[in-house]
Amino acid sequence: xxxxxxxxxxxxxxxxxxxxxxxxxxxxxxxxxxxxxxxxxxxxxxxxxxxxxxxxxxxxxxxxxxxxxxxxxxxxxxxxxxxxxxxxxxxxxxxxxxxxxxxxxxxxxxxxxxxxxxxxxxxxxxxxxxxxxxxxxxxxxxxxxxxxxxxxxxxxxx
Amino acid sequence: xxxxxxxxxxxxxxxxxxxxxxxxxxxxxxxxxxxxxxxxxxxxxxxxxxxxxxxxxxxxxxxxxxxxxxxxxxxxxxxxxxxxxxxxxxxxxxxxxxxxxxxxxxxxxxxxxxxxxxxxxxxxxxxxxxxxxxxxxxxxxxxxxxxxxxxxxxxxxx
Numbered sequence: 001x002x003x004x005x006x007x008x009x010x011x012x013x014x015x016x017x018x019x020x021x022x023x024x025x026x027x028x029x030x031x032x033x034x035x036x037x038x039x040x041x042x043x044x045x046x047x048x049x050x051x052x053x054x055x056x057x058x059x060x061x062x063x064x065x066x067x068x069x070x071x072x073x074x075x076x077x078x079x080x081x082x083x084x085x086x087x088x089x090x091x092x093x094x095x096x097x098x099x100x101x102x103x104x105x106x107x108x109x110x111x112x113x114x115x116x117x118x119x120x121x122x123x124x125x126x127x128x129x130x131x132x133x134x135x136x137x138x139x140x141x142x143x144x145x146x147x148x149x150x151x152x153x154x155x156x157x158x
Numbered sequence: 159x160x161x162x163x164x165x166x167x168x169x170x171x172x173x174x175x176x177x178x179x180x181x182x183x184x185x186x187x188x189x190x191x192x193x194x195x196x197x198x199x200x201x202x203x204x205x206x207x208x209x210x211x212x213x214x215x216x217x218x219x220x221x222x223x224x225x226x227x228x229x230x231x232x233x234x235x236x237x238x239x240x241x242x243x244x245x246x247x248x249x250x251x252x253x254x255x256x257x258x259x260x261x262x263x264x265x266x267x268x269x270x271x272x273x274x275x276x277x278x279x280x281x282x283x284x285x286x287x288x289x290x291x292x293x294x295x296x297x298x299x300x301x302x303x304x305x306x307x308x309x310x311x312x313x314x315x316x
Contacts, residue, residue: 029187029234029237030204030226030230030233030234032227032230033204033224033225033226035193035204035234046188046191046193046206048204048206048222048224050224050225064206064222066191066206066208067191067208068188068190068191069190072188072189072190075188076187076188076193079187079237
């Protein structure tokens, strides 16, 4: 199970370039359930996500991951619907054992920035106080799902 | 985990038409890992299988299943590689709590018949004594994988 909250970004945190980061390319073969292929650094991964339950503030998914050989990744990439989603992901420690994953999008989604935090329980998700550099909570907004982004270009009026 | 053995069929068991059966159509988006869509009766299912380990006689897979809405099934069916595999599956009780799944293939695989038995442990799989109507053990023969069958037509010289 995966329990997370998702926010827009008010301002980029200081010393961002010093944080660990990785290039991500991903695409979607299907959105219900979510059937995603992702290249993260050198690793290619197939992920299937099924929505299990949504509490007031958190997203709860069943999520299963499988390693993909690079040639199969390229074969499946050609079958994806819509656009590929390309982004740089920074991992930023928040304290209390929590980590922010800050995604800075490129290509057709250039200008978009989303930060996600994963929690060990729905109670921890509900109790979370976001840092000042976090913006609007968009956990419940389907327009900021990566699978939705794959179907459209980013517009600043989103 | 799924532990099973697979055989050709020497002769069809008596009173086959009285056994419960279901029509199956399935296709493959990928074979490593196996990414299969299947329509079984009215249910549409996405299955991902990853080979974990192979003992001397049994096949051991990690297998995850997800329900598919019918419209997503049709969308993913159009992305499948090779042929669709169509078959009638009969379920036949063997005693000792074991069930044979006898697949009689149609379409491009007409003439092919395969029977599989799933076991609670690799020890039970190794100890299994097949009924007389079972033929050659093809558990280890990649040509009888459904994912391989999807890439070719059945030839009696297989």
